Amino acid sequence: MIRLLCRGYAYPVMTAPALGPLELAVDHGEVVGVMGPNEAGKTTLGLVLSGMAPAVVGGTLDGSLEIDGVGTRGQPAHELAQRVGYVAQNPATQLSHLSRTVYEEVALGPMNLGLPREEILERVDDALARLGLEDLALRDPRRLSGGEAQLVAIAALLAMRPSHLVLDEPTSQLDPAGTRLVRHALAELVGQGAALVLIEHKADLMDGLCRRIIVLDHGRIVLDDAADAVFEHPDFLRLGLVPPARVRLRRLAASAGVSLDPLRLATALADGAQS
Ligand SMILES: Nc1ncnc2c1ncn2[C@@H]1O[C@H](COP(=O)(O)OP(=O)(O)O)[C@@H](O)[C@H]1O
Ligand SMILES: [Mg+2]
Known part of the structure; x- marks a missing residue:
């Protein structure tokens, strides 16, 4: 379970908080969709929920993040990464720029965990297959299209097999076929009990996947309810959001x-x- 108490999170140098005050708990096996207008704080919430902010991004969190009952303050970023996987909105920022092939790129995380060779290969093959990336395995990661890079970033996350996942607009650069692959891969993970937070403006991707949806505005949660109740809420339309x-x-x-x-x-x- 992910439990966030955020009285306020401010980016480095900024004095005004970009997020909060808010409280959010996500259970094992629960899928929560996050929607909201531009600049509402969705990406910031993803960063704070995954522990990337403040651990990697910097800034200050007035509050606490607990993963499976353990506070994350002071925890090294690589330990956190095994518990909460995070895929950034822009896939180019996510790739390591160290690997010569897509296969190596996806293997990087499991290798850093020091897993046995057989398990690394099994995880990489499995992650590539889930996202239909087998044919890209030997490609140079620097020569991928935006959509391909996005799928590789998600494959790299799957190969880590974190118990919780936070994805920030994971299909923003994908065509319908790629979007369907991601949707199936996510649905399968959820079936296996992962807690999933999906930041997305495509309500159709969330429909049927997220039973609960929260809506952010100005860094605060303004709606938090069952998906259908949120889609029907007058505030949902008022904020310019589009239902499925x-x-x-x-x-x-x-x-x-x-x-x-x-x-x-x-x-x-x-x-x-x-x-
Ligand atoms: N790195 C940053 N430094 C300072 N302010 C930021 C940074 N990133 C985002 N912000 C600010 O935080 C607020 C929320 O942004 P963001 O979380 O990116 O919104 P969304 O993802 O909903 O579009 C905005 O006012 C934005 O300008
Ligand atoms: Mg964003």
Whole structure:
């Protein structure tokens, strides 16, 4: 479980906090979606929840972060990384720039954990296969497209097998096929009991994956409820956020006086809506 008490987090040099006050607890096996307008503090929340801020990013957290009952203050970043995996919004910043191949890049984390060779190879093969990256294994990581780099960053995270994950807009540069791969990989992890925090503006990616959604505005949590309740909340629209296609269609049909069978609609949208 991740438990954050944030009276305020301020970036280095800044005096005003970019985040807080807020409190957030995410259970094992729980998937929480995070939405909000630009500059609402979503990325900052991801950094603080994963311990990257202040440990790596710097700044000051007035409050505490507990992972599985243990406080993270003073914990070395590499220890934290095994417990909470973090994928940054911009994949280019995530790659090590040390590896010659994608395979090496994904192996880097498990190698740093000092795992036996067989286990490293098994983890890398598994992570690459989950994201359909087998054909890129020997490519130079510096010559990847934005979408490819994003998938490699996620594969590197999966290979670490952290018990909790925080992903910041993990499909921002992906096409529908790549987005579906990520969605399936995440759904599988959740099935295995990982706690997942998914920062995302594509409500369709969250739909069916996140049972709970929180909405941030000006660094604070303004909504925290079941996904459907959040999508229907007037504040959700007021903040300019877009609900999933399923909800938009139902509203459109209702305003046109047509009633849609929700089950048939869900089936018809199942593929298209995920992309
Ligand atoms: N490295 C930084 N240093 C100082 N302020 C920052 C930094 N990164 C983000 N901020 C500020 O923190 C606030 C929240 O930003 P951010 O978490 O990136 O929002 P979002 O991800 O929701 O768009 C914004 O006001 C932004 O300008
Ligand atoms: Mg952001």
